[in-house]
Amino acid sequence: MEIGKERSDLGSYLSMGAEIIENEWHKGEIFVKRRGMLHPKYSFLHNDKEFATLHWHRSRIGTYIATGMIDFQLDLEVTSMGRIITAKDKMSNLSRLTNKSLNQAKPRLSIELSNGDNFFLNQISKKTGKYQHTLTVIKAHYIHSLAEFKFNQQTGRSHTITAINVEPIMRWEAEHFHHLMALIMSRIAFIQEHGKTY
Numbered sequence: 614m615e616i617g618k619e620r621s622d623l624g625s626y627l628s629m630g631a632e633i634i635e636n637e638w639h640k641g642e643i644f645v646k647r648r649g650m651l652h653p654k655y656s657f658l659h660n661d662k663e664f665a666t667l668h669w670h671r672s673r674i675g676t677y678i679a680t681g682m683i684d685f686q687l688d689l690e691v692t693s694m695g696r697i698i699t700a701k702d703k704m705s706n707l708s709r710l711t712n713k714s715l716n717q718a719k720p721r722l723s724i725e726l727s728n729g730d731n732f733f734l735n736q737i738s739k740k741t742g743k744y745q746h747t748l749t750v751i752k753a754h755y756i757h758s759l760a761e762f763k764f765n766q767q768t769g770r771s772h773t774i775t776a777i778n779v780e781p782i783m784r785w786e787a788e789h790f791h792h793l794m795a796l797i798m799s800r801i802a803f804i805q806e807h808g809k810t811y
Contacts, residue, residue, distance in 0.1 A: 619704055638787040641660075646658060673804060687708075687791070689701075695807070698710040708792050710797065724796055724801075732789075759779070777794075
């Protein structure tokens with residue numbers, strides 16, 4: 614009887630864990646709005662509801678905080694050359710976004726997470742609508758991309774500075790969703806702050 618109860622409790626626990634992960638990513642269109650000049654705050658909005666914020670404390674130091682069902686925070690730092698962005702969680706696990714190209718016009722971007730998972734970013738500079746640049750998130754073995762980040766090199770007058778389209782396939786990478794949002798948006802924010810690509 615006790616064994617049956619333990620299995621039932623374990624099943625409920627696993628189900629609850631899957632539900633938490635599934636609710637921590639957001640399918641469809643996400644808009645990132647910027648507020649403030651000296652120490653800007655970036656709000657991530659899905660269906661007009663804020664689910665995360667990115668605060669730039671200094672020009673190369675930031676904090677990403679996810680709100681909702683779990684307490685999630687990443688400390689972000691941009692290297693002096695602007696080619697590496699690191700994200701450290703509360704357990705000091707380190708993830709990084711790296712540009713391996715010296716050619717600023719043709720970046721070779723990759724993301725290596727602390728658990729060893731790798732993602733790649735394709736940047737296309739071509740005006741589509743009101744945005745000049747698109748960063749596409751891909752991962753080996755997937756046919757389709759996971760997400761697209763559209764942005765301009767400079768912030769302009771609009772408070773909305775980035776439009777993100779998250780594909781349904783991101784569900785299978787839900788546990789990495791906030792890491793991807795934090796690292797990629799940090800790169801975009803850094804580019805916009807400095808007015809050139811890195």
